[in-house]
C-alpha cells in the first residue's frame with residue numbers, strides 16, 4: 001500500500017531518500033534569502049517532476065484602516081525550470097486562489113482545492129516565521145498528490161522556515177534587533193545591479209521602466225553620543241540606541257530596510273518617487289528624533305548624510321558618498337540632513353573617489 005502511494009507521487013523510495021538528502025543540503029547551502037527560495041522551488045520541482053510550484057510572499061498593508069493581504073510571487077518552478085520573482089497585483093490572481101489564501105490565513109493550516117478542468121489538485125501550504133506569523137505560501141499543483149508527498153513538502157517547508165529564522169537572526173544586531181552591516185553590502189549591491197541592467201538609467205527612470213522611484217541610502221549618526229555615555233554611563237547610552245532604533249522603525253515604512261551600521265550609526269535604505277520626497281523623509285526623521293525625550297537623558301539629535309543609489313561601481317562608494325555628506329552635516333552644525341549630490345552640485349564638497357571609499361568609514 002505504502003509502495004503504491006509512493007509510486008503515485010512519482011519517486012521510488014531509494015531514489016527519493018537520496019534526493020531528499022540532496023535537497024536538504026541544497027536548501028541550506030545559501031545565505032541569501034532569494035537564492036534559498038529559488039533552491040527550495042527547484043528542489044521541489046525536481047522531487048515532483050510533473051508538478052508545479054509557486055512560492056508567494058504575503059504582506060499586509062493598511063488601506064484606510066482596513067488590513068489587506070498582498071501577494072508577491074517569489075518563485076515559480078515547473079520541471080526544474082525556475083522563473084524569478086515579480087510583483088503581482090490582486091487582479092492578476094484567480095479568485096479561487098485569493099479564497100484559498102484567506103482560508104489558509106484564517107485556519108493557519110494547509111488548504112486544498114480540486115480543479116476538475118485540469119484534473120489536478122491545488123494545495124496551499126502556509127509558511128511560518130519563528131513567531132508563528134504567516135510569512136509566505138507555497139502553492140503546489142499536482143495531478144497525483146499523495147499523503148506522503150504532502151508530509152514531505154510540509155517537512156521541507158518546516159526545515160526551510162527554521163533555517164530562514166536562523167539566517168534572519170544572524171543578520172540582526174543583538175542590541176537593537178535591526179539588521180546588521182553583514183547584509184548591508186549585499187542589499188546595496190542588489191539595487192546597483194538592478195539599476196545597471198538599464199543602459200540608459202536616466203531614460204529608464206523617465207519612462208518609468210524603473211518604476212520611477214529613486215533608491216536612497218541614509219546614514220544617521222547620533223550627535224555627541226560620547227557625551228551621553230560620559231555623562232549617564234554606557235547602559236543609558238545603550239538604551240538611547242535601542243529607543244532610537246524603535247523610533248526609526250516607526251518613522252520608516254515596513255518595506256524600508258534599517259541597519260545598525262556602527263556604534264551610534266544607523267543606515268536606512270528606502271525608495272521615493274522624487275528627491276523632494278527623500279528630503280522630506282530625512283527631515284521628518286531628524287525632527288521626530290529631535291523632539292523625542294529619551295527617558296533619563298532628554299533630547300538627543302542626529303545628523304544625516306544621504307546618497308542616491310544609482311549605478312555606482314560598488315556599495316563602498318555609495319557608503320562613502322553618504323559618509324561624506326554626513327561629515328559635512330557634522331562639521332556645519334549637526335542636527336541636519338545633507339544630500340551628497342546637492343553638496344556636490346553646490347561645490348561644497350569634492351567628489352568621492354574609490355580610494356577614499358575604502359578608508360573613510362568607521363567600523364565598530
Ligand SMILES: Nc1nc2c(ncn2[C@@H]2O[C@H](COP(=O)(O)OP(=O)(O)OP(=O)(O)O)[C@@H](O)[C@H]2O)c(=O)[nH]1
Nearest residue numbers: 221222223224225226227229234237238263264330
Ligand atoms: N553605549 C554605547 N556606546 C557606544 C556603542 N558603540 C559605540 N559607542 C560609543 O559611541 C561614541 C561615539 O563617539 P564619537 O565617534 O566621538 O562621536 P560623537 O561623540 O557622537 O560625536 P559626533 O558624531 O561628532 O557628533 C564613543 O564614545 C563610543 O564608545 C554602544 O554599543 N553602546
